[in-house]
Amino acid sequence: MKITGIELRRIAMPLRAPFRTSFGVETARDVLLVRVVTPEAEGWGECVAMTEPLYNSEYVDGAADVLRRFLIPALPEGADAIAVKRALKPFKGHKMAKAALETAVLDAQLRARGESFGSYLGASRERVPCGVSVGIMDSIPELLDAVEGFIGEGYVRIKLKIQPGWDLAPVRAVRERFGDDVLLQVDANAAYTLADARQLAKLDAFDLLLIEQPLADDDLIQHAALAKLMSTPICLDESIESVEDAAAAITLGAASIINVKPGRVGGYLEAKAIHDLCVAHGVPVWCGGMLETGLGRAANVALAALPGFTLPGDTSASRRYFATDITTPFELADGHLDVPTGPGLGVEPIADILDDVTTAGEWIKL
Numbered sequence: 543m544k545i546t547g548i549e550l551r552r553i554a555m556p557l558r559a560p561f562r563t564s565f566g567v568e569t570a571r572d573v574l575l576v577r578v579v580t581p582e583a584e585g586w587g588e589c590v591a592m593t594e595p596l597y598n599s600e601y602v603d604g605a606a607d608v609l610r611r612f613l614i615p616a617l618p619e620g621a622d623a624i625a626v627k628r629a630l631k632p633f634k635g636h637k638m639a640k641a642a643l644e645t646a647v648l649d650a651q652l653r654a655r656g657e658s659f660g661s662y663l664g665a666s667r668e669r670v671p672c673g674v675s676v677g678i679m680d681s682i683p684e685l686l687d688a689v690e691g692f693i694g695e696g697y698v699r700i701k702l703k704i705q706p707g708w709d710l711a712p713v714r715a716v717r718e719r720f721g722d723d724v725l726l727q728v729d730a731n732a733a734y735t736l737a738d739a740r741q742l743a744k745l746d747a748f749d750l751l752l753i754e755q756p757l758a759d760d761d762l763i764q765h766a767a768l769a770k771l772m773s774t775p776i777c778l779d780e781s782i783e784s785v786e787d788a789a790a791a792i793t794l795g796a797a798s799i800i801n802v803k804p805g806r807v808g809g810y811l812e813a814k815a816i817h818d819l820c821v822a823h824g825v826p827v828w829c830g831g832m833l834e835t836g837l838g839r840a841a842n843v844a845l846a847a848l849p850g851f852t853l854p855g856d857t858s859a860s861r862r863y864f865a866t867d868i869t870t871p872f873e874l875a876d877g878h879l880d881v882p883t884g885p886g887l888g889v890e891p892i893a894d895i896l897d898d899v900t901t902a903g904e905w906i907k908l
């Protein structure tokens with residue numbers, strides 16, 4: 543498959559409501575799309591880096607720069623996704639930029655041969671149960687209104703974003719209002735330290751599925767220590783950037799559950815490898831989310847249909863974040879999203895909508 547050119551397209555997607563986490567508030571999604579063109583087919587990859595390096599060290603302008611300066615020039619002639627992954631390996635870091643390029647090549651490759659992402663990755667289900675991530679709010683009543691809305695829409699699991707000062711009270715309020723049957727978990731995005739262990743252990747009273755990334759990204763040893771001080775299972779997100787990181791976290795006892803985000807780990811091939819490792823170790827995995835458009839969402843839903851993804855993911859419907867998605871919107875049915883079955887991602891951008899949200903474009907001829 544010869545790549546004749548690559549488009550880097552920047553889009554701006556307004557969020558339906560501000561989304562607040564322990565690292566900041568977002569009101570719009572700033573997305574870099576990669577479009578790979580071959581004589582047989584085109585492929586799309588969505589870069590999940592944020593505008594600013596707040597979730598991890600990557601950011602959109604940096605991803606665009608490393609793509610045009612190093613990653614795209616290193617593409618092998620006539621490459622498939624496996625060869626692309628190998629060719630990009632010498633460059634350190636920049637996993638989200640690499641993932642976008644690898645995904646675009648994989649999409650083109652699969653569209654050319656008429657195979658879906660789900661089939662290629664080894665999906666074992668036709669639809670996946672969906673959870674929703676609920677941001678930090680100004681007040682408990684506002685939070686309860688938001689959670690009530692999501693439960694009404696059918697989400698099968700609620701994740702509350704937490705930070706010091708917004709942890710026990712929101713969890714207690716949601717449990718009191720919606721009961722013990724709601725599948726509930728929390729995500730701190732690295733906002734605590736091991737010195738907060740006594741406070742975090744108070745969450746044990748609320749029968750949470752897991753606590754996600756309580757401590758800093760590089761605190762594997764501290765997460766292992768925290769796991770001995772609380773009964774709520776610890777799930778790692780930011781800490782896991784590769785299959786080696788996942789193996790280390792499991793061996794150290796730093797994580798008993800792993801959040802798999804293909805962007806964070808460098809692509810869907812690495813994501814599948816982490817899934818396989820976790821299945822071998824009996825460690826549950828679930829698919830995270832980075833406020834993807836329909837393009838990234840399609841691939842995540844396919845990944846989430848693999849057999850080891852035994853917990854509901856942050857694979858929410860398009861309308862959780864966007865009034866208008868760039869693809870046919872993903873819609874919840876009975877708390878599930880259907881895994882696309884068409885070639886490649888199985889969805890494509892709607893040209894008029896894509897043009898409306900485009901803020902910049904660049905064509906790199908190969």
Ligand code: NPQ
Pocket residue numbers: 561563568571591592597675729731779830831832833856
């Ligand atoms: C997480 N995602 O699991 C993240 C982090 C996150 C769905 O909770 C703009 C772009 C805002 C990406 C906010 C969810 C974001 C973002 C939070 C990712 O840790």
Ligand code: MG
Pocket residue numbers: 729731754755779780801830
């Ligand atoms: Mg997280």
